[in-house]
Amino acid sequence: MTRKPRALLLTCEHASAAVPDALRERFLAHHGDERILETHRAYDIGARSAARFLAKALGAPLLETEVSRLVVDANRHRSHPRVLGPAFSAAEPELREALLTAHHDPHRARVREAVGKGPVLHLAVHSMTSQLEGLVRGMDMALLYDPARPTERRLADDWKHGMQQRVRGIRLRRNAPYRGVSDGLPTSIRKELPDARYAGFELELNQRAFANGRWPREWLDELAATIDRMRSAPARRLRAR
Numbered sequence: 172m173t174r175k176p177r178a179l180l181l182t183c184e185h186a187s188a189a190v191p192d193a194l195r196e197r198f199l200a201h202h203g204d205e206r207i208l209e210t211h212r213a214y215d216i217g218a219r220s221a222a223r224f225l226a227k228a229l230g231a232p233l234l235e236t237e238v239s240r241l242v243v244d245a246n247r248h249r250s251h252p253r254v255l256g257p258a259f260s261a262a263e264p265e266l267r268e269a270l271l272t273a274h275h276d277p278h279r280a281r282v283r284e285a286v287g288k289g290p291v292l293h294l295a296v297h298s299m300t301s302q303l304e305g306l307v308r309g310m311d312m313a314l315l316y317d318p319a320r321p322t323e324r325r326l327a328d329d330w331k332h333g334m335q336q337r338v339r340g341i342r343l344r345r346n347a348p349y350r351g352v353s354d355g356l357p358t359s360i361r362k363e364l365p366d367a368r369y370a371g372f373e374l375e376l377n378q379r380a381f382a383n384g385r386w387p388r389e390w391l392d393e394l395a396a397t398i399d400r401m402r403s404a405p406a407r408r409l410r411a412r
Contacts, residue, residue, distance in 0.1 A: 177292040177370065177402045179231040180285050183222040184246035184278070184295060184356060185215035186235040194242060194259070194270075201258035202241070213239045215298040217381035221374075221391065222296035228395040234281050236274070243274040246295070246355050279356065286360060289368030292326075292402045295356055299348060301379035308377060310344040312390070315351035315373040317358070320366045323351075326401050327372070333400065337393050348375070 188208040190198050199205065207213055219235060226233035236245045241256035248254065249271060255262070259270060286293060301308055314330055316323040331343050345351075352358060357371025374394075380387055 177290045178287075179229060179398070179402045180282070180291055180293045181222055181226050181229075181231050181233040182278075182282055182293065182295045182356065183215075183218050183233065183235045183297075184244070185240050185297060186219040186222070187237050188214040188239045189237060190239055190242055197262075198241070198256075198258045207241070208239060211298075211300040211378060213241050215296075216300075216378045217376065217384075217386060218296050218298040220381075220384070221298070221376055221386055221394075224386075224391050225294075225296065225395055225398065228391075229399060232285060234278065234285065236278050238274045243270050245275050245278040246297075248354050248359060249275060251354055279359075282356060283360065283363075286364070286369065289364055291369055292398075293357060293360065293369065293371040294398060295371070295373045296376075297373055298376045298378050298381070301377055303348075306348075308348055309342060310347065311342045311377050311380060313344040313347050313375040315346055315349055315355070315357075315375065316371070317352050317361060318346070319352075320361065320370070322366050322370045323372065326370055330397055330401065333397050334393060337396075338389055341390070349373075 190208065222233055222235070225231070239256070240246075242259065243256070244251075244254055253260070254275065255267060255270060259267065282293075299308060299313075314327050316327045318324050327345050331345060334341060334343055351373065355373055357373060360369055360371055376386065376390075380390070
């Protein structure tokens with residue numbers, strides 16, 4: 172395993188609830204009410220706030236999307252059946268292609284350029300609703316990764332142990348409520364770069380903790396410290412002493 176420090180890249184694929192003016196009429200014809208843009212269906216509530224805090228604390232670049240995932244979901248592969256929001260998924264082929272070209276491909280290209288040839292630690296910052304389809308999500312935060320990749324597996328293990336030792340009572344999960352190998356931006360990049368060159372994670376924060384527009388400061392401070400250890404030391408030496 173290389174001992175060269177990893178570069179750190181932060182991304183936020185569901186940062187915005189914006190709908191471009193040219194698409195608003197079609198959007199409202201389908202959804203009927205703009206209030207949907209205030210919900211978790213439109214964007215990851217609080218994810219941008221957490222991502223910007225971490226980027227500033229760690230001096231790391233941050234790449235954000237600029238439109239709602241109800242328009243285009245840049246975290247999904249271009250061919251995914253739900254890469255376009257429901258108001259646009261059945262649109263004429265020319266519009267679908269235009270939306271992907273304008274709002275999907277550029278973000279992915281920027282991320283891929285920033286990753287380069289590595290070695291890099293990529294953290295995609297997301298948030299999750301506390302309850303979905305009747306299922307309560309009891310964890311405070313989770314880390315999604317590919318357990319078949321040794322570096323990601325070790326880093327995820329040290330992330331969990333380090334956070335639990337430093338933040339009393341915090342509830343953490345790995346690869347929940349989603350599988351880390353499901354369709355997502357890190358999953359796509361893993362197909363291009365080996366384990367030694369790329370470690371990609373999706374961080375999920377439970378939105379119930381985003382109170383009055385703020386995450387618990389203890390969470391953010393320890394996340395920043397943990398991510399800093401992850402990028403600067405070999406995985407096998409990361410576990411908190």
